[in-house]
Amino acid sequence: YFNKKEEILQLALQLFEEMMDEKPIRLIGLSVSHLEKTDKIYKQLKLF
Secondary structure (H helix, E strand, C coil), X not given: CCCHHHHHHHXXXXXXXXXXXXXXXXXXXXXXXXXXXXXXXXXXXXXX
C-alpha cells in the first residue's frame, strides 16, 4: 500500500529516470496533458 504522496514521488522518480536515460523519442511522445499533470504534481510537492 502506497499513500498518495509516495505514489506521486514514485511517478516523478520514474519520469526523471526516463529523462536521464536519454530517450528523446519517448519524451517527445509524452502528451501535453501528461506534462501538465506532471507540472501540477511538482507544484503540489513544491519542488519548483
